[in-house]
Amino acid sequence: METVHHDVLVIGGGGAGLRAAIAVAEADPRLTVGVASKVYPMRSHTVSAEGGAAAAIRPEDSLDEHAYDTISGGDWLCDQDAVEVFVQEAPEEMLRLEHWGCPWSRNPDGRIATRPFGGMKLERTWYAADKTGFHLLHTLYQTSLRFPSISFHDEWFVVDLLVDEGRCHGAVAIELASGKIVALIARSVVLCTGGGGRVYPFTTNANIKTGDGMAFAYRAGVPLKDMEFVQYHPTGLPFTGILITEATRGEGGWLVNKGGYRYLQDYDLGTPEPGPVKRSMELGPRDRLSQAFVGEEEKGRTVTTQWGEVVHLDIRHLGEKLIDERLPFVRELCRKYQKIDPVRELIPVRPVVHYMMGGVHTDLDGATPVAGLFAAGEVACVSINGANRLGSNSLTELLVFGARAGKRAVQEAEDAPDRPPDAALTQALDLERQIHGNLLRPAEKGERVATIRDEMQASLEAHAGIYREEEGLTTARDKLRELRDRMAGVTLDDTSLTFNTELLHYLEVRNLLDVAEAVVHSALNREESRGSHQRRDFPERDDDRFLAHSLVRRSSEGEPEVELLPVTITRWEPAERVYGK
Amino acid sequence: MPDTVKLEVFRYRPEGEGAPVYETFEVPYRDEWMVLDALNHIKDHQDGTLSYRWACRMGVCGSCGMTVNGEPVLTCATYLEPFLPGPIRVEPLHGFPVIRDLVGDLEDFVEKLQRVKPWIIREEEKPTSEGEYLQTPEEMDAYKRYSMCINCMLCYAACPIYELEPGFIGPAAIALAQRYNLDSRDEGARERHEVLAEHEGVWSCTFVGECSIVCPKDVDPAGAIQRYKVDATLDFFRSLVTPGRSP
Numbered sequence: 126m127e128t129v130h131h132d133v134l135v136i137g138g139g140g141a142g143l144r145a146a147i148a149v150a151e152a153d154p155r156l157t158v159g160v161a162s163k164v165y166p167m168r169s170h171t172v173s174a175e176g177g178a179a180a181a182i183r184p185e186d187s188l189d190e191h192a193y194d195t196i197s198g199g200d201w202l203c204d205q206d207a208v209e210v211f212v213q214e215a216p217e218e219m220l221r222l223e224h225w226g227c228p229w230s231r232n233p234d235g236r237i238a239t240r241p242f243g244g245m246k247l248e249r250t251w252y253a254a255d256k257t258g259f260h261l262l263h264t265l266y267q268t269s270l271r272f273p274s275i276s277f278h279d280e281w282f283v284v285d286l287l288v289d290e291g292r293c294h295g296a297v298a299i300e301l302a303s304g305k306i307v308a309l310i311a312r313s314v315v316l317c318t319g320g321g322g323r324v325y326p327f328t329t330n331a332n333i334k335t336g337d338g339m340a341f342a343y344r345a346g347v348p349l350k351d352m353e354f355v356q357y358h359p360t361g362l363p364f365t366g367i368l369i370t371e372a373t374r375g376e377g378g379w380l381v382n383k384g385g386y387r388y389l390q391d392y393d394l395g396t397p398e399p400g401p402v403k404r405s406m407e408l409g410p411r412d413r414l415s416q417a418f419v420g421e422e423e424k425g426r427t428v429t430t431q432w433g434e435v436v437h438l439d440i441r442h443l444g445e446k447l448i449d450e451r452l453p454f455v456r457e458l459c460r461k462y463q464k465i466d467p468v469r470e471l472i473p474v475r476p477v478v479h480y481m482m483g484g485v486h487t488d489l490d491g492a493t494p495v496a497g498l499f500a501a502g503e504v505a506c507v508s509i510n511g512a513n514r515l516g517s518n519s520l521t522e523l524l525v526f527g528a529r530a531g532k533r534a535v536q537e538a539e540d541a542p543d544r545p546p547d548a549a550l551t552q553a554l555d556l557e558r559q560i561h562g563n564l565l566r567p568a569e570k571g572e573r574v575a576t577i578r579d580e581m582q583a584s585l586e587a588h589a590g591i592y593r594e595e596e597g598l599t600t601a602r603d604k605l606r607e608l609r610d611r612m613a614g615v616t617l618d619d620t621s622l623t624f625n626t627e628l629l630h631y632l633e634v635r636n637l638l639d640v641a642e643a644v645v646h647s648a649l650n651r652e653e654s655r656g657s658h659q660r661r662d663f664p665e666r667d668d669d670r671f672l673a674h675s676l677v678r679r680s681s682e683g684e685p686e687v688e689l690l691p692v693t694i695t696r697w698e699p700a701e702r703v704y705g706k
Numbered sequence: 707m708p709d710t711v712k713l714e715v716f717r718y719r720p721e722g723e724g725a726p727v728y729e730t731f732e733v734p735y736r737d738e739w740m741v742l743d744a745l746n747h748i749k750d751h752q753d754g755t756l757s758y759r760w761a762c763r764m765g766v767c768g769s770c771g772m773t774v775n776g777e778p779v780l781t782c783a784t785y786l787e788p789f790l791p792g793p794i795r796v797e798p799l800h801g802f803p804v805i806r807d808l809v810g811d812l813e814d815f816v817e818k819l820q821r822v823k824p825w826i827i828r829e830e831e832k833p834t835s836e837g838e839y840l841q842t843p844e845e846m847d848a849y850k851r852y853s854m855c856i857n858c859m860l861c862y863a864a865c866p867i868y869e870l871e872p873g874f875i876g877p878a879a880i881a882l883a884q885r886y887n888l889d890s891r892d893e894g895a896r897e898r899h900e901v902l903a904e905h906e907g908v909w910s911c912t913f914v915g916e917c918s919i920v921c922p923k924d925v926d927p928a929g930a931i932q933r934y935k936v937d938a939t940l941d942f943f944r945s946l947v948t949p950g951r952s953p
Contacts, residue, residue: 165812172762217834226826228846268825575751621721622721624757624807
C-alpha cells in the first residue's frame with residue numbers, strides 16, 4: 126500500500142483547513158503540510174457564506190460587548206474562556222485577511238465597513254458585499270499557494286483516521302481519480318471537514334457537508350459535544366433551501382406573514398420600527414426567529430405555496446441601489462432560483478437547516494482528547510456557539526481557531542514519534558481490504574444507498590427539527606438503528622476504481638448515520654429547552670440539571686453514551702435572554 | 707408541460723469499454739428543476755455509476771460546469787425548461803481530458819493559477835497592529851470584477867485558443883493575475899509580468915471574447931486580457947524612452 130508522509134496533515138480545504146495550513150507554514154516553514162480535501166479547496170462550503178464575519182473594531186464597540194452578545198445568543202451554553210479568546214483574537218485575524226487581499230467592503234474614507242447582524246448589539250460584522258465566504262475562501266486559497274511547504278491532495282477522500290493507543294498517526298484516503306487507497310502518515314492531524322447539515326433533507330449546506338470529520342473522530346473514540354444543537358436559519362428559499370443572508374435584515378429587511386404583518390412582535394422580540402434596531406425584531410437571534418415561524422404556521426398565518434408553508438422577506442423598501450451595492454448575490458439568487466426580483470417582489474422564505482453548533486470536543490487550541498488530533502471550524506465544538514450561534518461568528522471562528530489549531534499542531538509535530546506503530550499501518554490495510562475487497566466487489570442487487578440517506582433525512586426532519594419531544598426522538602433513534610443494519614445490505618452499481626462517486630457517497634452516508642445518531646441521542650438526553658434545542662415536553666431551560674455540555678461517545682458495544690460536562694463560566698452569570706428591549 | 711424529458715449523457719469509463727458513448731435516460735420533468743437535479747435523479751434512482759461533480763447547487767462553488775446542448779454552463783443554474791421538448795445532451799466541459807463520464811481533469815488550471823502568483827505581493831508587509839491598508843470603494847472597483855471568478859472553467863471550455871494551444875495560461879488565470887495587479891495593496895505586477903508576457907501568456911489570446919460571454923459571474927476575462935496587453939505595450943514603449951526601466 127502506498128504511504129505519503131507529512132509533518133502535519135490537514136483534512137479539509139475550506140476556510141479552517143486553509144487557515145490552519147498557513148499557520149503551520151508561517152510558524153515553521155521546514156514542516157511539510159498536506160491538505161487532503163474531497164473537493165478542490167475553492168469548492169468547499171465556506172464559499173457559500175454570505176453575510177459577513179464579526180470582529181469588534183469600531184471605537185464604540187468593545188470585546189466585552191461582543192462576548193456578551195455571543196454568550197447570551199448561545200443561551201449561556203458557550204464556554205466563556207473560549208469566547209474571550211475568540212473575541213480578542215478576532216480583529217487581528219480579520220485584519221490579516223485584509224492584508225492578504227480580502228476585498229472587505231469599505232467606507233468612503235477607505236476604512237473597513239461594518240453592518241448590523243442578528244443578536245449583535247453593535248455593528249461589528251465585516252462584509253465583502255454578500256459574498257463574504259466566497260471572498261474569504263478564495264483569498265485563503267490563493268494565499269496558501271504562496272507557501273512551498275503546503276502541498277494539496279485535491280479530490281482525495283479521507284475514509285478514516287489511523288489511531289493507536291490514544292494517538293493519531295494520520296488517515297487513510299482514496300484518491301478519487303484513480304481509486305488508489307493511500308495511507309497519509311503525519312505527526313499531527315487537523316480535522317477541518319465542516320459540519321453535517323446533510324443529515325437533514327432541507328438545508329443550506331452543500332452536498333459535501335456530510336459530517337465526515339465528526340464521524341471519524343466519533344469512531345476513533347473522541348466525544349462529540351452538544352450535537353443536539355442544530356441551527357435553523359430563518360430565511361431559506363423554499364424549494365432549494367438556498368440561503369438568503371441575514372444581511373438582508375441587517376440592512377433593514379422585514380419578515381411578514383400572509384397578512385403583511387411583522388409577526389415577530391408577537392414573539393417577545395420587540396416592537397417594529399421602520400429601520401433596523403439591533404437585538405430586536407428581525408435582528409433577533411436565529412433560533413428565536415425560526416421558532417416564531419413555527420408559531421405562525423400553527424396559527425395558520427403563513428402562506429401556502431407548492432413548496433410548503435412560507436413567510437415573506439420584504440426588502441423592496443431598501444431600493445435597487447442599496448440592494449445592488451450590498452446585496453447583489455441575494456438579487457442574483459432570487460432571480461435565478463426563485464424567478465422573482467426582490468427589488469419589486471416579496472421573497473418567500475422558510476427556516477432551513479444551516480449550521481451545527483456541536484462537533485468534535487476540543488480545548489481552546491483545537492486539541493481533542495486523542496494526542497496529535499486537532500479540529501477547527503464547524504467540525505469542532507470549542508465551544509463559542511453554545512446553544513445557538515450568532516450570525517457572522519462562524520467565519521471569524523474558523524480563522525481564529527483554524528490558526529490556533531495550526532500553531533498547536535506545529536508543537537505537537539515536534540514532539541511526535543518518528544514513525545507510526547505497525548498497528549496503524551495494519552488498520553490502513555484493513556480499510557483497503559474493506560473497500561477494494563468488499564464494497565467494490567460485484568454483488569447481488571441490494572438496496573440503494575440513496576434510499577438509506579433519504580429515510581434518515583426524513584426521520585431527522587420529522588423528529589429532530591425545530592421542536593422535539595421524547596416520542597419522536599425515540600422513533601428516530603430506532604429508525605437509525607434499523608438503517609444502520611440495512612447499510613450492510615446496500616450494494617453499489619459502480620464497481621469502478623475511477624472517480625467512483627457512488628462509493629464516495631456510500632462512505633458519506635455511513636458518516637451521516639454516525640452524526641445523526643449523535644444528534645438524536647444527545648437530544649433525547651437533554652430534557653430541557655435551550656437555544657436551538659426546544660423540547661415540547663420540557664419547555665423550560667433547566668440550569669440546575671443542564672448548564673452543561675453533552676458529550677456523546679460510542680461505547681465499546683457500539684452504542685452511544687451521553688454524559689454531561691459543566692459549562693465554563695468566567696464573568697457572565699447565566700441570565701434570561703432578552704431581545705427587543 | 708411534458709411529464710418526462712430525455713437526457714443524452716456522455717459516458718466514458720477508462721477501464722471499461724474504451725470509446726465514449728451517449729446513454730439516454732428519461733427523467734421526470736419539473737419546472738423548477740435544473741439540469742443538475744435531473745442528473746441527481748438519474749444517479750439516485752436509475753444508475754449509480756453516473757459520475758459528475760457538484761457541491762453548493764447555488765452557483766458559487768464552481769464544481770458543476772458541463773456542456774449542455776453544446777454550451778458550457780453551470781448545471782445547477784441551468785433550468786431544463788428552455789431545452790424542451792429535448793432530448794438534452796449533457797457532456798463534460800470541452801478542452802479538458804476526461805477522467806470519467808462528466809468529470810474533467812482540472813490539474814492544468816491549478817498549476818497555471820499558481821504560476822501567475824495570485825496573492826498580494828509587497829516589498830514590505832505591514833504588521834496587523836498598524837491596522838488595515840486603506841482602500842477606497844473606487845480603488846476597489848478597479849479590481850473587484852476580476853475577484854468574482856469562481857474557477858468554474860467555463861471560460862477555458864469556451865476558449866478556442868486553449869483547445870489549440872494547451873500551454874495558454876487562459877482566461878480565468880489571467881483575470882486573477884489582473885485582480886491582484888490592479889489591487890492598490892499589491893506591488894507584484896512586475897513578477898507576474900514574467901508569466902503574462904510570455905508567448906503563452908496574454909499574447910496567445912486573439913480576442914475571440916467567448917470567455918466573457920459564457921462567464922456566469924460577469925468577470926469579463928477578455929477585458930482583463932485586452933487591458934493587460936495595452937498596459938504591457940505602453941510599458942514597453944515607456945521603457946524605451948525612460949533610461950533604467952525594463953519592461
